[in-house]
Amino acid sequence: MSDVSDLADRVQSGELRLYELEDHADEATAAAARRELLRRETESDPDAVGGFSFDAGDVHGSNIENLVGGVQVPLGVAGPVAVNGEAADGEYYLPLATTEGALVASVNRGCSAIRAGGGATARVLKNGMTRAPVFRVADVAEAKTVAEWVRENEDALAEAAESTTSHGELQSVTPYVVGDSVFLRFSYDTKDAMGMNMATIATGEAADVVEAETPAELVALSGNLCSDKKPAAINAVEGRGRTVSADVRIPREVVKERFNTTPEAIEEANTRKNLVGSAKAGALGFNAHAANVVAAMFLATGQDAAQVVEGSNTITTVEAREDELYASVNLASLEVGTVGGGTKLPTQAEGLDVLGVRGGGDPAGSNADALAELIATGVLAGELSLVSALASRNLSSAHEELGR
Template structure:
């Protein structure tokens, strides 16, 4: 489109004659041009200079089709690399380089030190404890008695509901439906195996189809909302910590005393004490959900780098860190992440820069068989969180936290 036409469109947007979301109608569906029009119009409306937002390499047409509305450009977040990180999992095996997108100085350096510590100690052992993405519609029944009868009906018709739900997806598999009764309300927590996808869109579509069938077959049950917050999605929750959501992952390592002293500049005893008094007692005193030093730091940085739903960093923050001195005087450390919602297909994983970060890890796209890439990715994330916990707790035990930030000019 020529410059004159672009300027005409910009002027009409500024005047309010064309809304931001309507611009594509006047650019023959070309989101690259529409993005330019919206950005220029916004500059004139706000007085802001947006030269850097307009510099990007991702495909705006693809992004507008799958990931964003009213696009005006792209925000660039610095990406650093930590590793190699040696991981021994059921799906992840070998050394990994972990991309971290963050503007927090010292974070990558800290995680990198933890990776080195784990690798020199023989690697982190990681296992997936549970795997299932959830969606929980809420139904209103005539009474609490009717609510209990409805739950019994759902149990008897699980196979029928499963068939209906799975008709909407090639890969999703309904694993379970858990019932929660509050007065005359029934929350049905549908749990799916979503293979390599994080799966929220998949389970929402499948659950809505099942809800329509349930309402048709059981007229007394009225669905008030397709999501009743018992899912629980993008909110800290004890229910997710108890039952798990997405991938529940545990990672552990035993660090020899000499490595603790040489690399982490402290002792196993000092780290175990900091973990107890800070991560356990301090978290309990604060009423935290999750007892850890900074799981969210590592989860968020990896999520932004690899195109995960960044709001799920909330779920990833509610894990547990344990540290203790072994009989041999070494340090045993573990992290448990009850709700790690990750995928290697769908969502933001197809954005070009984010896909490249997944390629660094060797997990981009669908696995063979389906599901193995997302599981491998989840195991690596857990190991990276363990690296971050080791390094931060060590810095606190050694009294080096402020020194590290001053040294790196932060």
């Protein structure tokens, strides 16, 4: 404790800065010293955050700076749910980390209906992590010259980009011109990694080639046309990360038994709420609460939580057929990985183990594909449950019972 108090004293006196503590003590002691500093300088008693299962030395510098501790989020499980995917095939329990009461119960109800209907079908339709630098040119004539050069020399850009990684592959480079600005949207297959850092480093190398061979001058390695962690129509249309769909056909009698309503009522609620209502609102996502499930599974499996923004680019469709209900979800831009980043943390790694997708897949990319298919299935379950609750007018009573 004397080391902890001494380090806190030295920070308070100005002798040391917060980020310098690891230069004078091991990572766990440095974190304890920061908690002591918070105890002294704020109206807090951060004992609970000091109880964490990861190794302070493992996360320092790779996952976090100025480590204080860890924050716990309740973890639940829904399922089992049957999935017929190209990468995920079988019955799965879905780990969901959330503080919202009724969410896990809702997804669990949807999983039960999907299972009773014979399971969901899921497919990854497209894969490409993007990074889009912006370059300065003199005028639109010069901009066209740069764009044409890029289209004709994609192989040279691929060679430069792929020299930085043993896993990533450049799939395409698409130029966009706005006056004297040229944006180049690079798209990569990053295999089982989410790949944002990989794409950034690779694009930096390719940007050097563009500068050397054309009049263009790099202004920013990210020009927001990527588009990362922001609502963007380009991601809803062109996709980013995995574009994945899941659907299910549920017999009419199962709909009545599990949801206490009819396929026609669910279809109408989905059309008026998710389609018409979202269109009137100018939304990019046409769904009931896809981000709820994306966020919960992201937290449980170590994904970048801020990319829930892109994960909400989901369209939910429902059709009442003669003997059944057909429902689908399409997630245009789901950014996931099973290696790197937060997937290495102990509790998040356990979440990936529950799904059987921890680490690199064989073939490369198959584990991240499976994770995308499973998240899409979870979203489908959540959409079915919520829309049917609205159709049967059960939503408020469910939240009164479970979510207060």
